[in-house]
Amino acid sequence: MRRRIPLILVLVTGIFGAVAFFIPHHSIQAADESMRNDVQRIIAAFSLVLGVGSILAHHFTKIQRRTANWQYSWVTVVTLFVSAVIGLFGGIDPARPGILPTHIGSFSFHMQTLYMNMMVPLAATMFSLLAFFMASAAYRAFRARNFSATLLLAAAFVLMLGAVPLGRMIFHPLPSFAEWILAVPNTAAKRGINFGIQLGILATSLKILLGIERGWLGGG
Amino acid sequence: MNISTDPWVWIAAILTLAIFSFLYRENPFYRIAEHLYVGLGNGYAITFYWHRILVPSLIDPVGHNPSIVMKVWLIAIAIIGALYFTRFIPRISWLVRIPIAIALGYYSGATIPRAVDAEIIKQLRATIITRGQLAHWDAALWAIIILVGVIVTISYFFFSAERKGALKPLSYAGIIFIMVGFGASFGYTVMARISLFIGRLQFLLGDWLGIIK
Amino acid sequence: MMNFWTKLQALDRRWIYLVVWLVVMVPLIFPFKIRPVATPPVQSLFNYIDTMPENKALIISIDYAPASQAELQPMLIALLRHAFAVHRKVGVLSIEVQGLGIGEDALRQVAAEFNSHARTNADSVLNGRDYVYWGWTTPYITVMLGMGQRIARVFPVDYYGQKTESLPIMKHLKNYDDAGILVSVAASAYPLSWINLAQTQFGIHLGCGCTAVSAADYYPYVNSGQFSGMLSGMKGAAEYEELLERRMAQTGMDWGLRRKGTEAMSSQAAAHLAIIAFIIIGNIAFFITRRRKS
Numbered sequence: 001m002r003r004r005i006p007l008i009l010v011l012v013t014g015i016f017g018a019v020a021f022f023i024p025h026h027s028i029q030a031a032d033e034s035m036r037n038d039v040q041r042i043i044a045a046f047s048l049v050l051g052v053g054s055i056l057a058h059h060f061t062k063i064q065r066r067t068a069n070w071q072y073s074w075v076t077v078v079t080l081f082v083s084a085v086i087g088l089f090g091g092i093d094p095a096r097p098g099i100l101p102t103h104i105g106s107f108s109f110h111m112q113t114l115y116m117n118m119m120v121p122l123a124a125t126m127f128s129l130l131a132f133f134m135a136s137a138a139y140r141a142f143r144a145r146n147f148s149a150t151l152l153l154a155a156a157f158v159l160m161l162g163a164v165p166l167g168r169m170i171f172h173p174l175p176s177f178a179e180w181i182l183a184v185p186n187t188a189a190k191r192g193i194n195f196g197i198q199l200g201i202l203a204t205s206l207k208i209l210l211g212i213e214r215g216w217l218g219g220g
Numbered sequence: 221m222n223i224s225t226d227p228w229v230w231i232a233a234i235l236t237l238a239i240f241s242f243l244y245r246e247n248p249f250y251r252i253a254e255h256l257y258v259g260l261g262n263g264y265a266i267t268f269y270w271h272r273i274l275v276p277s278l279i280d281p282v283g284h285n286p287s288i289v290m291k292v293w294l295i296a297i298a299i300i301g302a303l304y305f306t307r308f309i310p311r312i313s314w315l316v317r318i319p320i321a322i323a324l325g326y327y328s329g330a331t332i333p334r335a336v337d338a339e340i341i342k343q344l345r346a347t348i349i350t351r352g353q354l355a356h357w358d359a360a361l362w363a364i365i366i367l368v369g370v371i372v373t374i375s376y377f378f379f380s381a382e383r384k385g386a387l388k389p390l391s392y393a394g395i396i397f398i399m400v401g402f403g404a405s406f407g408y409t410v411m412a413r414i415s416l417f418i419g420r421l422q423f424l425l426g427d428w429l430g431i432i433k
Numbered sequence: 434m435m436n437f438w439t440k441l442q443a444l445d446r447r448w449i450y451l452v453v454w455l456v457v458m459v460p461l462i463f464p465f466k467i468r469p470v471a472t473p474p475v476q477s478l479f480n481y482i483d484t485m486p487e488n489k490a491l492i493i494s495i496d497y498a499p500a501s502q503a504e505l506q507p508m509l510i511a512l513l514r515h516a517f518a519v520h521r522k523v524g525v526l527s528i529e530v531q532g533l534g535i536g537e538d539a540l541r542q543v544a545a546e547f548n549s550h551a552r553t554n555a556d557s558v559l560n561g562r563d564y565v566y567w568g569w570t571t572p573y574i575t576v577m578l579g580m581g582q583r584i585a586r587v588f589p590v591d592y593y594g595q596k597t598e599s600l601p602i603m604k605h606l607k608n609y610d611d612a613g614i615l616v617s618v619a620a621s622a623y624p625l626s627w628i629n630l631a632q633t634q635f636g637i638h639l640g641c642g643c644t645a646v647s648a649a650d651y652y653p654y655v656n657s658g659q660f661s662g663m664l665s666g667m668k669g670a671a672e673y674e675e676l677l678e679r680r681m682a683q684t685g686m687d688w689g690l691r692r693k694g695t696e697a698m699s700s701q702a703a704a705h706l707a708i709i710a711f712i713i714i715g716n717i718a719f720f721i722t723r724r725r726k727s
Contacts, residue, residue, distance in 0.1 A: 002314040002317075003317075005317075005318065005321075006317035006318060006320070006321040007321070009318060009321035009322055009325060010321040010322075010324055010325035010328075011325065012325070013321070013322050013325030013329065014325040014326065014328050015329060016326065017325070017326040017327070017328070017329025017330035017331075018329040018332055019329075020330070021333045021634065022333070029582075032578075033579065033582060033586070036574065036575040036578060037277075037575060037579060037586055037587065038277070038297055039297050039300075039322065039326075040322075040323060040326060040575050041273060041277050041570065041571065041572070041575050042273070042277055042278055042294070042297045042298055042301050043297065043300060043301045043319045043322060043323055044323065044571045044575075045269050045274050045277070045278070045301065045571070046298075046303075046304045046305075047301075048265060048266065048269045049304045049305055049307075050304055051262070051265075052262050052265075052266065053305075053308055055258065057308065069251065072251045072252065072254075073255070075252055075256055075259065076255040076256075076258045076259040077259065078259070079255070079256050079258075079260055080258075080260075080262045080263050080266075081263070082263070083260050083262075083263025083267075084262070084263040084266040084267065087263055087264065087266065087267025087268075087270075087271075088267055088270055091271075092267065092268070092271055092272075092592070092594070093593045093594065095593070096593065096594060107227065111264065111267055112534055113228060114260065115534040116228075116534055116535075116538060117228040117232045118231065118232065118235060118260055119257065119260045119261060119264060119499060119531070119534075120232075120502060120534070121233075121420075122235050122236075122239065122253060122256060122257035122260070122499075123257060123498060123499035123500045123502075123531070124236075124416065124420055124423075124499050124500060124502055124503055125235070125239035125240060125420050126239055126257065126500065127416050127500040127501070128413075128416040128419065128420045128503070129240075129242065129243065130413045130416065131414050131416060131417035131453060131704075132243055132417075132449070132450045132453055134409070134410060134413045134708075135449055135452075135453045135708055135711060136446040136450070138708050138711050138712050138715070139711040139712070139714070139715045140446075140715060142712050142716070143715070143716060143719055144716055148399045149399075151396065151399040151400060152399045152400075152402050152403040152406065153403065153712065154403065155400045155401075155402075155403025155404055155407065156404070156406040156407040156410070157709055158407070159403065159404050159411075160407045160410055160411065160705040160708065160709060161705065161709070163407065163408070163411050163645075163668050163701075164411075164668065164698060164701050164702040164705055165467045165468065165470070165698055165702065166467075166702035166705075166706070168470070175470065175472070179473065180362075181400060181404055182404055182648075182649060182652050183362070183473075183652060183655075183656065184362045184366060184369075185365065185369055185397050185400040185401065186401045186404040186405075186649055187366055187369075187653050188365065188366045188367075188368070188369020188370050188397050188401075189369060189397040189398045189400065189401030189402075190401055190649065190652060191343055191346075191347065191366070191369075191373075191653040191656075192369065192371075192372075192373025192374045192376075192377075192394070193373060193377075193401075194339065194343065194650075194653060195339075195343065195370075196374065196377055198335060198339040198340055199340070201335065202336065205328040205331065205332050206332065208325075208328050209325065209328055209329060209332075216320065216324060217317055218317070243447065243450045244447060261531065264530070264531065264534075265530050265531070268530050268533060268569060269530070269571075271594075272569060272570060272590070273571060276589050276590050277589075323572070326574075327572075327574055330574060330578070330630075331574075331629060331630070334629045334630055334633040334634065335629050337633045338628045338629045338632065338633045338659065339625075339628075339629065342657055342659060343653060343657055345657070346653070346656055366656070401649065404649045405646075405649040405650070408648050408649050408665065408666065409645065409646050410704075410705065411645040411666055411667070411668060411701065411705070412504060412644050412645035412646045412666050414457065414700070414701055414704040414705070415503055415504045415645065415666055415667040415697060416500075416501070416504065417453070417457055417503075418457055418461070418503060418667070418697040418701065419502065419503020419504070419506075419693075419697075420503065421457055421458055421461055422461065422503075422693060422696065425461055425462065432461055432462060432696075
């Protein structure tokens with residue numbers, strides 16, 4: 001029963017989802033609309049519990065067991081709770097504040113302020129580190145050991161130079177050639193690869209619906 | 221130079237430099253900034269999940285909708301959604317499979333027919349050479365190259381037969397197309413990564429230090 | 434000499450980081466003048482929005498998080514400026530919850546730009562009349578399929594908490610039929626989901642603004658016509674900004690608006706040359722040391 005009920009549910013909802021695409025009858029479409037707007041939406045809202053719960057469980061375990069760098073886990077936990085309280089009770093739009101005041105004089109600590117001045121810089125900078133790691137990897141690991149690798153490098157060089165206006169100054173047709181590489185051989189290769197990927201996704205989706213693929217059930 | 225006097229710009233700049241300090245070596249400032257980001261991201265998500273999903277889609281309709289059938293229906297869905305909490309109760313953790321099954325099943329079923337049309341049929345149609353493309357020599361040539369390229373790329377990934385006879389040159393031609401495609405992706409990936417760093421420097425040099433306008 | 438090449442191969446990566454930092458920073462402070470030239474996918478998207486029927490709206494989907502905002506925010510701002518400059522209604526939504534705030538910031542910035550130059554109420558850009566920020570909801574399948582039927586059902590309240598149906602703009606923007614094009618500005622595979630779900634069922638025209646990482650993968654969809662145009666990374670944003678500036682100049686809107694995408698192109702060019710140099714030097718060192726060893 002622990003596995004049979006979910007497998008039956010996945011089959012029934014899957015068939016419903018597929019059938020709704022083919023049948024334009026208003027009763028099916030109304031049921032599909034309710035499925036999406038009510039069922040899927042509310043269930044998705046509760047799915048946040050999994051993410052937040054897992055993070056809290058992970059960090060509380062670190063704190064409890066005093067594992068390496070456990071002190072930093074307090075930063076995550078405290079920030080999570082403080083920002084959630086500010087957001088839940090302080091409102092979303094600074095022009096329409098909630099019951100919690102979110103400013104001291106002209107200093108605002110509204111959710112939007114925290115977001116723009118803390119979250120955005122943190123996220124953007126975290127990902128900008130990739131530029132350095134990529135440069136280091138390009139220097140250390142990118143070797144033209146054989147014909148394939150050399151061809152890859154050559155295409156990359158053409159694209160890198162052709163993508164910036166400097167390319168036109170170096171060799172006038174270079175940007176057009178770079179665009180041609182993207183529009184013709186790159187398109188052919190990506191399309192061929194994509195056919196394989198999509199057929200694989202379709203097969204896996206069907207296997208999930210039919211209960212052949214059961215990895216999503218987990219153990220037990 | 222026109223250094224900002226806004227305290228929040230300074231906070232943003234300090235956090236930015238804290239993350240960049242990782243490039244020299246790992247340090248407590250980086251760690252604190254990293255953990256701040258995780259906490260803030262989750263707090264932000266909780267805010268909007270509550271204000272923009274649960275309140276307008278569940279709490280307000282249950283509170284204000286006169287239809288008792290609608291109220292019961294929404295509460296039933298909420299109970300199914302609440303089964304996500306059972307993930308943390310080992311004895312009944314299998315119940316978490318129910319909301320997952322409903323979400324996964326519907327999504328898989330809805331996307332199968334649509335993906336067949338969009339990703340297979342339309343893409344196949346775009347690969348086939350049409351009379352209109354043959355009107356101009358360059359469009360015709362590129363269309364032929366794309367058609368040949370797609371065929372040889374697919375043949376490269378055909379591992380069910382030994383690479384001899386006709387399959388060998390086809391696979392080799394496929395590698396050429398694939399390497400050009402990956403080279404294009406790499407070149408653009410370099411551009412993307414550098415762009416992300418440029419964005420941060422535009423903030424530090426512009427909004428914070430006022431060196432660039 | 435051999436020692437030199439071996440040492441070069443084993444160079445501390447922090448020296449590489451320093452070179453990257455300088456190569457990007459110096460051209461930002463001392464830029465060289467660059468005029469980007471639009472590539473065909475960018476030109477296609479620009480032309481499509483520019484020639485959209487007057488009764489059709491532009492819908493923009495913010496499908497990215499702050500991590501990619503350096504590449505994609507200039508695109509979003511350019512698209513908003515274009516729509517307001519040609520007096521088209523705009524509907525904005527977000528598929529990514531973390532993209533909400535940057536979307537709101539972009540709308541506020543562009544609305545302020547236009548309102549600071551407006552002489553009459555008709556010239557102004559007003560929330561609820563000229564644009565609507567629907568905000569975010571989940572899951573994305575609900576959004577992409579639901580908006581084809583009734584947008585107000587998908588977003589009962591907008592980002593600011595106002596009842597969506599009460600907004601004047603919603604009389605003219607009920608579903609995809611009222612939109613000329615939907616542009617997905619995305620850092621992940623959401624543009625493909627828009628094709629699979631929204632375009633397949635409802636036939637809406639789609640455009641794509643994507644990070645350069647994804648751009649090469651999306652060219653098959655530009656080729657097939659499933660995307661009516663595409664902006665690839667910061668370069669794509671710079672090209673669009675160039676087209677937009679010329680377009681706005683035609684109607685007397687020479688406002689000298691900031692073009693963050695174009696500003697970045699000097700640094701982009703210098704960085705690309707640096708990366709190419711790194712690869713070449715790394716390979717020379719590798720082959721020389723390998724030959725000496727053998």
